[in-house]
Amino acid sequence: MNMRLDKFLTQSSVGTRKVVRTYIKDGLVKINGQVKMEPSIEIDEYFDVIEYLDKVVEYTEKVYYMFNKPAGCITARRDKINKTVFDFFNNDSSKGIFHVGRLDKDTEGLLLFTNDGEFEHKLMYPEKHVEKTYFFWALGSLEEEDKRKLEQGVYISKGEILTKPAKIKVDKQGVYKDFKHEIYIDKLNNIDSGQYNQAVVSGYLTISEGRKHQVKRMLKSVGCKVVYLKRISIGGLMLDESLEKGQYRFLTDIELEKLFE
Template identity: 60%
Template sequence: MRLDKYLAEASIGTRKIVRMYVKDGKVTVNDQVVLEPATDINEEKDMIKYLGDKVVHDGKIYYMFHKPAGCVTARKDENKKTVLDYFDKVNCNSLFPVGRLDMDTEGLLFLTNDGEFSHQLMHPDKHVDKTYFFWAFGSLSEGDKIKLETGINIGNDESITKPAKIEVDKQGMYEELKEQMDIGECIKKKKNLYHQSVVSGYLTISEGQKHQVKRMLKAVGCYVVYLKRISIGSVSLDPSLKLGEYRELIIEEVQRLLKE
């Protein structure tokens, strides 16, 4: 393993920061100062120290997080709360989000220090399914569902979306379904709500274009007012996790995701 990767995974700092530490002579390998961050080390046999203290490497870590709306999927932000701000009992130096969710979107998000894990789940060539639950103003006809499932144009400069899966859960008038909806501030933005049709359902996609779910539904006349990611691959959001809570992934979940 590269020295800088080892230090970052041990939460000494981000990859960028630990490279600076190495170049400044703050790191030793077997009591010898090493100045090259890309130096190969044997993590099982070599003794790595930072400022004279042994570096403890706990290995790769994986978290499942129930992201609430209102926070950004980023490590740091000068103006807004980030997903990492919820990990107050965890050393977050090496953690990063796997992919992203829009600020107003809730649901399943993974955080890890494993770059290969992130690549496996988020690279476009891997086509890992991601399922979202939504509420939207509008309705979905059989023709609309066929368009979503076979591919749809969501922008002049965008490619046609890959085949998706759509399952309608509830459909009717707002007056009939309002008690079941969680649409927050949208009530203030829409007029004549009692005369609006609404629809809820599940949309599964295997890619990640910007605001893709919202734009796909908009392309068939639906305005999304609530969105929650409920699964990635074969792993679903743990129902015991409340908004803002997290837990470590179990070994079986990590293995399943790496095989998706």
Template identity: 60%
Template sequence: MRLDKFLAEASVGTRKDVRNYIKEGKVKVNDEVIIKAYLEIDENKDVITYLDDVVMHSGRVYYMFNKPAGYITARKDEFSKTVFDFFHEENSEGIFHVGRLDKDTEGLLLFTNDGDFNNNLMCPEKHVKKRYFFIALGFLDETKINLLESGISIGEDEDITKPAKLDNVECKDYGYFNETTNVSKFYSMEPSRYDAPVVSGYLTISEGRKHQVKRMLKAAGCYVIYLKRISIGDLSLDETLEMGQYRALTENEINSVLRKS
């Protein structure tokens, strides 16, 4: 196996990242610094180190992706671009998205080829928490917040939602949000209506129903105009990732999910 492929599959970094690490002399094979990414190694016999730490190859990969709005969470789509358009071909082989985000929703999306990792995060019985930042037309008073947190009906033939958590709720008018967050990027409004109520905050849920955050807020009289997923379980979006960028998860991040099996 090529050295750069080995390191990428071991989640040291993307193929591009590990090639740079190799050029910088950070990788050794059998205690010898190697600067050729294409070197063929025996992954079963050779000892590979990165920054003098032994690299174990499992064949499994894990990526954190900062999803931009406007892309479908799917491998292919007949009419729209998809999140896989951002992945290098060598990094996308065999991986799949862990859960999904709506086309117009931004933020944390995970990819892997490890079924156990996916199950630990997405299995309904696990009740993994997912935290979202939202901006919505409307307002939330104490009564509505209590309703959202205790459970709210979002469909005639569905159970009420499980307990949720709202925090950092801020209720102002559209004009205020347009000045502070340039909300007109997501939803434009005539200046004569700048006094319309707008609310922002963080909503944490432990379910994964379709359009759940939007439907919960709609049931409370609010219309979501911006939504971003911030975290899944113990994994938080790396804010240094620009929109459309991805990176391999660290060993600690991977273990934080797998040890909960």
């Protein structure tokens, strides 16, 4: 099996595609003992000996995991106070991988892990327009005008540009007392026994950006306070609901294709 030299070095975590091309052109890379200065030259990643700065570069197979993130852990490799998403991985599985994007501490659902930098670039960069869908429960209501605003774009903070057009689908709407058994979180802020008539709404919001707390801020801009949030899909890939919270598994080839549909 043949692979471009620059792709091999990138996938082996030597650097980004741009950086490794510079290394190659500067004569820092050898193939079977010979300096090669053409990034596009093809190599056999299993049989050719590739060296960078006279050290052999070991080829790393690419892995892709689907993880069902529970609420209460942060998207980071380590933290002195909080449990992190990596605490759910065993040592062998977590070696060399990183999370693709992130979810807030109190947000649940689909989170991807890989050791493939190009894969992350394809999914996360704004110009790629990969859609991400979230299910939410919020205090408040969504009228037709509110939905129209979200679909056309809203201002979520002073100095920020308009959000890109989104898709919004209201699932349920009414008062808390009618849905209290469906809003499955231990502590629901701003709700007590005297507030059973508090307006609540659930639905699905699909965005193609990744600004900080974007879903919460978008809904806040139309008067809704998110109290539960779960990412259910990225591109055409749906969260496998058979995965318990905190569990992970390899993505199938078909699922990888669905990500970019």
